[in-house]
Amino acid sequence: MIDFVSPTLEYALLAPMLIVLAGALIGVLIEAFAPRSARASSQLFITLATLAISLASLIRVRNSASTTAAMESVTFDGAGMLLQASILVISIIAVLLLADQENFTALASTLPGSDEERTSLQKDLRVTEIYPLTLFAVAGMLLFPLATDLITLFVALEMLSLPLYLLAGLSRRRRLMSQEAALKYFLLGAFSSAFFLMGVAYLYGYSASTTFAGIHAAVIGSTGNDIYLLLGIAFLSIGLLFKVGAVPFHAWSPDVYQGAPTAVTAFMAAATKVAAFGAMLRIFYVSFAEAYWQWRPALIAIALITMVFGSLVAIAQRDVKRMLAYSSIAHAGFLLSGVIALNKTGLDASIFYLFAYGVATVGAFGVVTLVRDSAGEVTDLNRWSGLGKRSPWVATAFAGFLLAFAGIPLTSGFIGKFSIFSAAYESGSTAILITGVLSSAIAAFFYIRVIVLMFFKDPVEDGTSVVIPSIYTQITIVVSAVVTFALGIYPTPLIDFIQSTASFLR
């Protein structure tokens, strides 16, 4: 019998995550005890305060030396700090979108089309559970890129996924579609989690360890059976590639992006991507780096297919949310080149790209929430034509985000793409560079087509209009736009900061 060792916990370092969890628990208590009328505003306040305090506590420990904590299950290092900060910043601006009740169903438990649903709508009820759920997801996301133990990694994965499955089903309009999306997301997520666990098992079989360091040691020492390593990497990758939406594990994302309430989509698309790529970068850079000859060709193939597929299929989309979903698939491909690069430039570029892309994504979906008719959001692209003439500011902001996605200079997207492709080129993946640039060109086609549609076509008279954004949505869109352009015009401070900070503790 092994003696039970009581774990040592470094509370200062764990504080950012613990604070978010505490905030989530307070949210649960509010749900249970606070009167219904007080919930929405107090929840929003608690959530924002939690995220802000968490960010502050993260900033407070920013200069502590790289170290492992909580019995080596998490690691604090520069890269992890940057990823956590990105997640928190993106979450803060995404949470502001949640405040608009038009996004969410009044009472999640009612059957779509039932009398109860109608009553709940009339009573002006609101699902305020979304706030604690979001905080739980954020806590998982914060843990995900820091985990250096496969078990912790898995726990974090589930922690961030489960609330998202729920949140995806809470749309106010087209509820059946939303619930279908949530179910699909859940089923496929469970499926991919199984792969992930399989991978964990194989890697344990290979290295007799579940820590990244242990696996790394085994890879260097070549002590284990290579077949296990191979299967372990493959299965683990599938779980991660599913989360980032890489082809062929992407199929859930268009349906979920479209079905989920747009505010949730914004949060999910931006923050999940940072967390998942953060974890992916860590495990590939720390544990599998020396075995690169095994996995790199396969990952390159996936990256290439993902870029091309995402860009091509996006062209054929008629729905703005689906278009953004495919664009996010293409971006997953671009981001994979940062993982493949396997060098410091690749790491820096990936972190910059994740932050820039995340912010622009939140902003873009924020705009999507504003374009509505009497039946809710209008996501049919044809009905967006002439938007620039009726709502020049909103259309201009959206055009800015699209230009950032397309990687046009003077936006953050250009700097991100430029640095990530140069990193890939530096590491010798010319194929990635060429395909990346070509698919960016294809992608630019459909981004710019939307801009043309908004500014150079006549408006359609079918009741589509841009609602006057609430102050929260305004903040989100303005902040995202400012960051997107600021990082495009003067990225040097952030790039320098990332360069001097980002590193993985092995």
Place this chain on the structure above:
Amino acid sequence: MVTNSGLVYLIALPLFGALSLLLLGRRADKWGHLLATALSAGSFAVGLFQLSEMLGRATESRPVTQKLFTWISVGSFNVDASLLLDQLSICFVLLITGVGTLIHIYSISYMSDDPDRRRFFAFLNLFIAAMLLLVLGDSYLNLYVGWEGVGLASYLLIGFWNQKAAYATASKKAFIMNRIGDMGLSFAIMIAFASLGTVSFSGVKENAHSASEATMTAIGIMLLVAAVGKSAQFPLQAWLGDAMAGPTPVSALIHAATMVTAGVYLIVRSNFVFDAAPTAQLLVAIIGAITLMFGALVGTAKDDIKKALAASTMSQIGYMILGAGLGPAGYAFAIMHLLTHGFFKAGMFLGAGSVMHGMNDEVNMRKYGALRKFMPITFITFGLGYLAIIGVPPFAGFYSKDMLIETALNAGGVKGILLGGTALLGAGITAFYMTRVMILTFTSPKRWDDNQHPHESPILMWAPMAILAIGSVSSGFLLSRGDALKHWLEPLFEEHGEHTELLPPIVVSGLALTMVAIGVALAVVKYQLSEVEAVAPENVTEFTQIARRDLLQDEINEALFMRPGQVLTSVLVKFDESVIDGAVRGIGQIAMGSGSSLRRTQTGFVRSYAMLILIGAAALIAAIWVVTL
């Protein structure tokens, strides 16, 4: 070098004015012109302060700099956004802000009925800021920013009344012809960077002697191209006449006193380049001589008062360029003529504006006459400018032009005789066409109909004219007394050996005055003593016909450049439409087609998604396996 943190205010004040008037829009309509004028005057005050500071310092420590920020830092190539105020740039600063402020004041009244007066003043302030940046930049790259800025302001102001299609076209013409010059400047910068590794004035100066003469000649010729475009010199002179489409204060400020003289500034500032490249320097002098004659000849046939003045501007800048092409001996006189010209030509343009103001915007001098009685102040101020430009002592133009003619004659050999002779002849023609303008406008019998009610302009308009007239009278004497300007600028230029004197100065002055007298006499006989027709006569000599059409400049440009250019463009458009667009559309269609077919994989069924994941997993494992084997 001494640093001075005050230089930035010179530019910041008018720039602030331009931005605030443009951004505030209609809200600033009521007081925008006052703010702009005050800021321009403020900039002038800063300039005066800087001058007094500079006068208080020893000669060698007079230049001051101010680094604003690091602009470009790539490897070993560093460019700071820095300002340099030395003996040369202070002359320009005072000219730009001083004359600029007077013209601001004049415009308050001149533009008072225009609904877009605020926008006009915003552009004027923008121009002042850009022009100051041009003369204060301490490197060719900083100068380039100002250079483009004044080009933009000029374009905006020529086309200020762009509701008239012809005016909009004129602004485009000016812009496009200026682009050719701008290309020259950018090439010069690129050559300097590529071969000398620096683009700052001091850096190029240091390297001027160690670099090969070929390099310096190339830089020099490209700088000359730039100067030719901006200063409307032959062969890029055609835009200046059309630029008169802009409001008259603009013609006075931009197209007479300041912007068009930027070319002279560029060449004088680059004296170290041209001193190291004799071929380029000779070319400068030749271009100047050709243009001074070209402009003078065109001036003799123009009936539009502003176009006659524009031709004269071209010709006078020709004198300056000629002076700048004479090397160290001529630089100071080129600048002196530039300054005196700034006074008298701006004054005359404002006078022309005043005449137009009183004559319902009529510009045809054949419809004028006898305005002396109706506009006495305008007559006197214009007349003083006239005496200055034709070079009657002791008015300003006499000193500066006489020096230029003398220096040209003394340039030595055949070159000296040809250049000096041209300058002398030009002086005579100048006297002829300027006397013609005076007579047609003020002293000949009246030819306007009774609908016209000529009247003197309000004080806000004539006061600036009067101040400029004082400058026209006195500036030449003041600047040349004891060679004041020459000694002031001397530290910037290289020493030059003594020249042999072809003719003693007194003889040169005598010759010049004789030419002037002949010119004046001819004009008096032709226009004062014989009757002038109110409609331009058709039965005139071949030469007059050609001169009326600006010596066929537009026809030549059209035949040589525009038509071949149009053919080239249409061929390229066809190529673009059929080949390039075809390829793009084809690729686009392929992409859309494949997108649509790939889209079918998205069935919406969760079972097929799971299947896809499974297949993907198998493929991934297989791929890794294959590599491992």
